[in-house]
Structure formats: structure tokens, C-alpha cells
Amino acid sequence: MKSILKLPIILWCFVTLVVYGSVWVSPEFFKYSGLVSLGIPFILIFNLLFFIFLLLSKSKRAILPAVLLLIGFPFIKSTFSLSRTTEAPSSFHVMNYNMMRMNKGNEKDMLKWIVSNTSDIKCFQEFLGSKSVIKAISENGKYNSFVGGYANSYAIFSKYPMVNKGVFYEEKTTNNILFADLKIGKDTLRVYNVHLQSMNINVDQEVIDQKEFDKKYETVRRKFLTGSVQRTAQIKDLLEHANDCNYPILIIGDFNDIPYSYNYFKISRKFNNAFERAGRGFGFTYNGKLPFLRIDNQFYNNQLDALDFSTLNNIDYSDHFPVVGIYSISH
Structure with missing residues (x-):
């Protein structure tokens, strides 16, 4: 059962990192990078909800969405400011x-x-x-x-x-x-x-x-x-x-x-x-x-x-x- 759960988690981590990484890829090199990066706010929202759910469930796996949110902090900073x-x-x-x-x-x-x-x-x-x-x-x-x-x-x-x-x-x-x-x-x-x-x-x-x-x-x-x-x-x-x-x-x-x-x-x-x-x-x-x-x-x-x-x-x-x-x- 644990091995079955590992695959979608690994895939989700991979998808998140690919979408995050799209901001490093020039549209002149890969013209769809701009379309891919449109998914960043949705990735952030899902990881936040996923983190809250796992945290309330007292699951150790909450560390995964927490790390993904931490990696995505530059996008959070460009979205909301409290200066x-x-x-x-x-x-x-x-x-x-x-x-x-x-x-x-x-x-x-x-x-x-x-x-x-x-x-x-x-x-x-x-x-x-x-x-x-x-x-x-x-x-x-x-x-x-x-x-x-x-x-x-x-x-x-x-x-x-x-x-x-x-x-x-x-x-x-x-x-x-x-x-x-x-x-x-x-x-x-x-x-x-x-x-x-x-x-x-x-x-x-x-x-x-x-x-x-x-x-x-x-x-x-x-x-x-x-x-x-x-x-x-x-x-x-x-x-x-x-x-x-x-x-x-x-x-x-x-x-x-x-x-x-x-x-x-x-x-x-x-x-x-x-x-x-x-x-x-x-x-x-x-x-x-x-x-x-x-x-x-x-x-x-x-x-x-x-x-x-x-x-x-x-x-x-x-x-x-x-x-x-x-x-x-x-x-």
C-alpha cells in the first residue's frame, strides 16, 4: 500500500518542480514555457491545501508539501507583500x-x-x-x-x-x-x-x-x-x-x-x-x-x-x- 502511494507523490513532486522550473526556460527556446508557468499559482494553492490537510492529519508526509512551498517561496513573494x-x-x-x-x-x-x-x-x-x-x-x-x-x-x-x-x-x-x-x-x-x-x-x-x-x-x-x-x-x-x-x-x-x-x-x-x-x-x-x-x-x-x-x-x-x-x- 505504501509503495502504491509513493508513485503519485513522486509524480506530483516532479510536476511541481517542472512547473517551477519553467521560469528559467526562455520562450525563445521552448515556446510553451509561458503556458506552463501559468500553472504556478494553482500548484502553490494545491500544495498549501495538501500541507494543511496532512498537518491536521498529523502525517509525517506534511514535510513534502512544506518543502515544495519553501522552494516556491519566490513565487509567493511575487504574489503577496506585507511591507x-x-x-x-x-x-x-x-x-x-x-x-x-x-x-x-x-x-x-x-x-x-x-x-x-x-x-x-x-x-x-x-x-x-x-x-x-x-x-x-x-x-x-x-x-x-x-x-x-x-x-x-x-x-x-x-x-x-x-x-x-x-x-x-x-x-x-x-x-x-x-x-x-x-x-x-x-x-x-x-x-x-x-x-x-x-x-x-x-x-x-x-x-x-x-x-x-x-x-x-x-x-x-x-x-x-x-x-x-x-x-x-x-x-x-x-x-x-x-x-x-x-x-x-x-x-x-x-x-x-x-x-x-x-x-x-x-x-x-x-x-x-x-x-x-x-x-x-x-x-x-x-x-x-x-x-x-x-x-x-x-x-x-x-x-x-x-x-x-x-x-x-x-x-x-x-x-x-x-x-x-x-x-x-x-x-
């Missing part, structure tokens, strides 16, 4: 927001909130780059601005002087990366405003609607796999570019990847995630019918300290919630 807010006299606020090009029918209210937000640095994706919007944001707070990319879809606004700036992909691509070097006192801060490859999947219709999902399964699968590979290439370009910079670095924006992916962990191996270090709760940033996604992030290098991080989930003018991080430059 405390700290303070520093020379801190600055950074906000990033996917604006959905202000096409949700609430343009005036959205612009009013954006203008009233007093963050020192504001980064936008899917930005509505009209002259009137740029002027309204710039004038209230005396921001310097850098707007670019396809249809002026990306913007960096800063109360600090911009001493350098650039766009990664000059061709007409709807996903891009902007960067700007900002002079903060005697220091220079490099800010990357990223909007990595979109899935181009209509979540409400192609995922939530079961009939539509069944009909368009192959299309959804293909879009997901293609998007993962393209984001991997973009992250490679980003990290190579950042590797040549000696400044404090912020990498912020819409990453279009959940915290259980090769792409997320590729950045996390070199940069700290502000939610993990200074956030609270689950920090979900997607404002749609799949409300448990955290795809908007702020990463930073060791020349910065994250003092606080929050998701403003009461600001629902877009299909994303804005996020705000508070930082200080460490010396």
Missing part, C-alpha cells in the same frame, strides 16, 4: 499608468485626475499624445516632457531636468520603450518607460466568454505564444541597454506578463521589484474581468531604495490601475 512604509527626507514619487488612450468615455475625469496627481515623475503607456493633453499635464507642476513612439503613445513627465532621452524602436511599432536621464540634485536617474508586447487578446470576449474561447482557442494560444517570445526579445534589448548605464535605474510600465513567467524573473534577477519590496496585499493592476492580474510594475537597481509602493485601485478610468512608488537614491 511597511518607510520615510526619507529626499524621496521622490513615481507614477506609471496605461491610459488606454483615454477611450473609455471618461476623458475629462481621467485628465483631471492625471493633472491633479503630484508625482515627481509620471510615465504613461497608451498615452493620448495630443498637444492639449501634453500641455495640461506639463503646466500643472511645471513638468518637462518627452513624448514619442508610435502615435505618441508613450510619455515621460518629470519635475527634474532631462539631460538625455531616446526611443528604442524607431519603426512604427505599437509596443516600445522610452528612456530619459533626469538630473536630481547631484545625481542622475535613468528611467525606462516600457510597454512590452501586448497579447492582442480581448480578455472579456476571447477568454471570459466560454463559447468564444472554444471557437478562438487556436488564435488565443498563438497570440499568447507569440507575445511571450516577442517580450523576451524586448527584455533582452532592455537589459543590454541598461547594462551600459551606471546611474540609479528605474524600469517601469506595462509589462504584459504575470509574476510567474520567464520574462518577469529575467528582470527580477538583476533588478528589485518595488511591489515585492515595498508593497502591500496582492497589488493587482488589471482593471477587467480577470481582476487578479499584476502586469504593471516598477523595477529598480541597488542604487535606489524603495520606500513605498501602492496600486491605486480606486482610479478606474482605464483597463489598468495606476501604480505609485516612492524612492530615494542610496549613497
